[in-house]
Amino acid sequence: MPSLTLLGQSLISGVMLGGLYALVALGLSLSWGLLRLVNLGHFALAFLGAYLVYHLGTVWHVDPWWAVLIIVPVFFVFGMLQHWVFVVFRVTELTSLLVTFGISVIVESILQWIWTADFRRYETHYAGVSLKVGPFYVPWLELVALIVAVGLAWASWAWLRWTYVGKALRATAEDADIAAAFGINHRLLSFLLSGVCAAYAAVAGAFIALVSTLAPSQIWAWLGVVFAVVIIGRLGNPVGALLAGILIGAAESLAMAVISPAWAPVVSFTILIVLLLWQPKWL
Amino acid sequence: MTGVRPLPALGVGSVIVMLAALPVAGLPAFYESFLYLMFYWIALATSWAILSGFAGYFSFGHAAFFGAGMYATAHLTVKMEVPFLAALPVAAGVAALLAAGIGAVVFRLRRLRGELFALLTLAVTFIVATIILNTPIDGGAGVLTSSVPLPRVISSSPSGTLYLLGLIVCVGSLAIAWWVSRSRLGMGLFAIHDDEDVAEVKGVPTFTYKLLAFTLSGAIAGVVGGVHATYVGFLTVSETFGITVPLYVVLMSVLGGARHWAGPAVGAVLIAASLYTFTSGDQATIGRGIVALVLIVAILLLPEGIVPTVLKQLRRRPVTRATPPDAPIATQAAPKRSDAPVLVVQDVRKSFGGVHALRGVSLEVRQGEILGLVGPNGSGKTTLINMITGHFPLDGGSIRIDGQEIGHQPAHAIAQRGIARTYQIPRPFAGLTVLDNVRLAAMFGGTGLSGAALDAEAHHWLAFTDLAGKAASLPAELNLHERKFLELARALVTRPRLLLLDEVLSGLNPAEIDSAIALIRAIRDQGASIVFVEHLMRAVVQLSDRVVVMNEGATLASGNPREVMRDPRVVAVYLGKAHVA
Numbered sequence: 029m030p031s032l033t034l035l036g037q038s039l040i041s042g043v044m045l046g047g048l049y050a051l052v053a054l055g056l057s058l059s060w061g062l063l064r065l066v067n068l069g070h071f072a073l074a075f076l077g078a079y080l081v082y083h084l085g086t087v088w089h090v091d092p093w094w095a096v097l098i099i100v101p102v103f104f105v106f107g108m109l110q111h112w113v114f115v116v117f118r119v120t121e122l123t124s125l126l127v128t129f130g131i132s133v134i135v136e137s138i139l140q141w142i143w144t145a146d147f148r149r150y151e152t153h154y155a156g157v158s159l160k161v162g163p164f165y166v167p168w169l170e171l172v173a174l175i176v177a178v179g180l181a182w183a184s185w186a187w188l189r190w191t192y193v194g195k196a197l198r199a200t201a202e203d204a205d206i207a208a209a210f211g212i213n214h215r216l217l218s219f220l221l222s223g224v225c226a227a228y229a230a231v232a233g234a235f236i237a238l239v240s241t242l243a244p245s246q247i248w249a250w251l252g253v254v255f256a257v258v259i260i261g262r263l264g265n266p267v268g269a270l271l272a273g274i275l276i277g278a279a280e281s282l283a284m285a286v287i288s289p290a291w292a293p294v295v296s297f298t299i300l301i302v303l304l305l306w307q308p309k310w311l
Numbered sequence: 312m313t314g315v316r317p318l319p320a321l322g323v324g325s326v327i328v329m330l331a332a333l334p335v336a337g338l339p340a341f342y343e344s345f346l347y348l349m350f351y352w353i354a355l356a357t358s359w360a361i362l363s364g365f366a367g368y369f370s371f372g373h374a375a376f377f378g379a380g381m382y383a384t385a386h387l388t389v390k391m392e393v394p395f396l397a398a399l400p401v402a403a404g405v406a407a408l409l410a411a412g413i414g415a416v417v418f419r420l421r422r423l424r425g426e427l428f429a430l431l432t433l434a435v436t437f438i439v440a441t442i443i444l445n446t447p448i449d450g451g452a453g454v455l456t457s458s459v460p461l462p463r464v465i466s467s468s469p470s471g472t473l474y475l476l477g478l479i480v481c482v483g484s485l486a487i488a489w490w491v492s493r494s495r496l497g498m499g500l501f502a503i504h505d506d507e508d509v510a511e512v513k514g515v516p517t518f519t520y521k522l523l524a525f526t527l528s529g530a531i532a533g534v535v536g537g538v539h540a541t542y543v544g545f546l547t548v549s550e551t552f553g554i555t556v557p558l559y560v561v562l563m564s565v566l567g568g569a570r571h572w573a574g575p576a577v578g579a580v581l582i583a584a585s586l587y588t589f590t591s592g593d594q595a596t597i598g599r600g601i602v603a604l605v606l607i608v609a610i611l612l613l614p615e616g617i618v619p620t621v622l623k624q625l626r627r628r629p630v631t632r633a634t635p636p637d638a639p640i641a642t643q644a645a646p647k648r649s650d651a652p653v654l655v656v657q658d659v660r661k662s663f664g665g666v667h668a669l670r671g672v673s674l675e676v677r678q679g680e681i682l683g684l685v686g687p688n689g690s691g692k693t694t695l696i697n698m699i700t701g702h703f704p705l706d707g708g709s710i711r712i713d714g715q716e717i718g719h720q721p722a723h724a725i726a727q728r729g730i731a732r733t734y735q736i737p738r739p740f741a742g743l744t745v746l747d748n749v750r751l752a753a754m755f756g757g758t759g760l761s762g763a764a765l766d767a768e769a770h771h772w773l774a775f776t777d778l779a780g781k782a783a784s785l786p787a788e789l790n791l792h793e794r795k796f797l798e799l800a801r802a803l804v805t806r807p808r809l810l811l812l813d814e815v816l817s818g819l820n821p822a823e824i825d826s827a828i829a830l831i832r833a834i835r836d837q838g839a840s841i842v843f844v845e846h847l848m849r850a851v852v853q854l855s856d857r858v859v860v861m862n863e864g865a866t867l868a869s870g871n872p873r874e875v876m877r878d879p880r881v882v883a884v885y886l887g888k889a890h891v892a
Contacts, residue, residue, distance in 0.1 A: 123611075255430050297434040
């Protein structure tokens with residue numbers, strides 16, 4: 029049994045990792061829950077964002093925070109364009125999965141073509157900085173990622189809960205025809221939401237670039253865990269995605285410390301399977 | 312759905328023989344390897360489609376079964392020195408067990424949605440991979456299989472043997488898919504794809520069929536994996552359980568048309584060939600991107616897949632209509648009307664959350680009578696029908712048919728006992744023709760018919776409901792009146808003991824109502840007992856022998872239609888208390 033300090037430290041890194049999971053899961057959860065589109069391409073988009081932040085930082089020496097500001101609007105437009113294709117071809121939940129898989133493969137090819145298949149690491153001067161809290165170290169970048177995840181999740185939740193646009197989106201998700209009959213322009217709203225989801229991918233990508241190693245094939249590494257987070261957190265529920273991300277991150281990290289790192293994937297998927305079979309009321 | 316015509320069968324046979332003779336003819340090893348990969352992808356995609364294409368439950372976990380077969384074979388041949396051919400059946404068995412285990416758990420979920428199934432199977436793949444990685448089966452080092460002795464069939468080179476094994480597996484899986492698509496199992500799977508609840512109520516044992524298809528699909532994938540284990544020569548967990556296999560089989564099947572037995576094969580050939588053209592380095596990167604782009608375009612433009620789209624185009628040309636077979640219809644002597652109860656419902660209760668939909672309903676239906684079931688909207692009439700057909704489980708009370716308790720039986724077993732229903736809003740199987748909709752109901756509805764007698768019966772009831780001219784149409788081409796009559800034909804073809812009609816007249820015009828009333832009388836004259844749920848009082852009074860009035864989940868009154876309709880309590884329920892003079 030590892031020491032309490034080690035357990036506490038791994039709990040902290042797990043929660044931080046969970047923030048990153050939640051950040052990637054947010055856009056996926058919103059588009060799946062509210063637009064009924066399973067956007068596999070979200071991962072590829074996040075990695076495209078990560079590579080762009082990396083490139084802007086290492087080649088043109090643009091600070092990552094400024095890089096995000098440049099990428100977010102670009103991705104917002106990309107998200108709307110992608111949604112335009114979906115609308116024109118009346119893409120269903122299932123075909124959206126297949127089409128966005130195709131998009132992922134194309135993005136992966138582009139990444140590999142431009143940046144090669146080698147692993148890359150974005151070195152910044154704040155990469156190794158940690159805050160020391162009692163016996164524990166809290167990595168600074170991961171903490172910022174967690175704070176941003178909490179902020180975005182809360183803001184999305186408030187947006188859906190209290191604004192006209194949010195209510196209209198939720199009404200459309202329940203029944204698009206009835207919502208349209210009450211004068212909701214769900215097309216316009218769905219474009220807006222698609223743009224927002226893609227912008228979230230850009231934000232997630234920036235943090236991926238800052239805290240982890242980049243390789244084109246890594247697109248697929250996140251897929252399983254983040255889908256587990258999206259489902260456990262309930263589709264279309266941003267706060268749920270945040271909590272689920274933290275739960276999975278912490279569980280994985282503790283499993284790594286207590287059992288062995290190699291068994292970590294079993295933890296998240298076992299949680300997912302147990303929850304799906306148990307079907308508690310809140311899921 | 313007729314037997315095999317001799318000419319195509321001959322063609323298929325000679326193609327197989329030619330392909331089998333290629334290694335003897337001295338085909339260069341390069342082509343053998345290329346064709347082997349084709350066979351491999353065809354077999355894998357076809358096996359996937361047996362559950363996922365036919366029944367519509369998309370699995371993203373095909374790598375789990377494929378990988379289980381691969382590692383089972385590797386483990387047996389390398390570490391236990393079992394002969395290769397003896398290891399293959401074990402590989403199939405291991406993969407089949409895995410599929411059956413997963414299926415037995417997840418198919419029990421009442422509200423298992425398609426995308427949840429997809430992700431559950433994906434999750435299982437990751438778990439199986441982690442277990443294999445962390446146990447001595449792989450242990451992280453990989454397993455070297457290139458030294459496994461292969462049986463020498465005709466040629467002396469191992470690539471020739473692999474080629475032949477691939478061919479056998481490929482032809483075998485295509486034959487199985489072809490056979491399933493034409494069998495009772497396939498018919499049931501197609502119905503599950505279109506509307507699982509209706510399939511169950513029409514007598515399809517949905518749980519068993521899904522489990523069978525999943526197990527079969529897993530077993531074939533296990534064999535393919537077993538053969539492929541020797542082809543790759545070196546197994547690693549990340550390659551075996553990676554995202555490639557599950558996603559490629561889905562894409563191949565969807566591109567070719569997952570619902571047709573030959574669709575996945577067509578998709579597999581197209582994708583595998585285009586991947587093969589870009590093999591090295593940079594070219595491979597760009598090639599994969601181009602393949603992905605082509606896929607996107609194909610999926611957007613042909614959402615049904617290549618094979619079904621092409622077949623539909625061919626069918627548009629005028630074809631000589633198949634004349635209905637002239638087999639004699641078995642006529643049954645109409646049992647006399649009597650007071651003997653066919654159906655006895657006693658104190659049936661059902662609540663949904665806090666809503667008490669039924670609070671102790673009791674009624675009986677007698678031999679050969681038409682029982683009118685009326686009541687305001689929300690009084691529980693349709694819920695009662697759903698309870699009798701087994702769609703919802705009972706909270707309390709009992710339902711007996713011919714004295715036998717059916718209250719806790721699955722819906723398909725109840726259907727086979729001779730209870731048929733129609734839906735208020737018609738729910739035909741959208742992917743099956745009108746004729747097949749009726750054939751399916753006859754096949755699973757406990758008639759015991761098959762072959763020509765089944766076809767004759769189906770055609771008979773299509774003619775009876777005036778749909779003979781629409782036999783080859785898809786339900787989408789029918790108008791509401793015809794769709795309601797299709798509902799009737801699907802119920803009648805089972806020769807039900809008890810027929811539950813849920814608002815068959817709503818939405819019809821007066822002339823159509825008159826023809827429907829005549830039809831219902833004709834049905835009764837053939838011996839069925841009928842429960843007739845209706846709001847249209849004219850029809851209720853004209854048709855019913857007795858009437859039961861329901862209100863707020865309980866029976867309010869019953870008896871002769873004219874008397875019951877004058878009962879002040881009934882008038883109050885319908886028109887409010889002020890109207891009761």
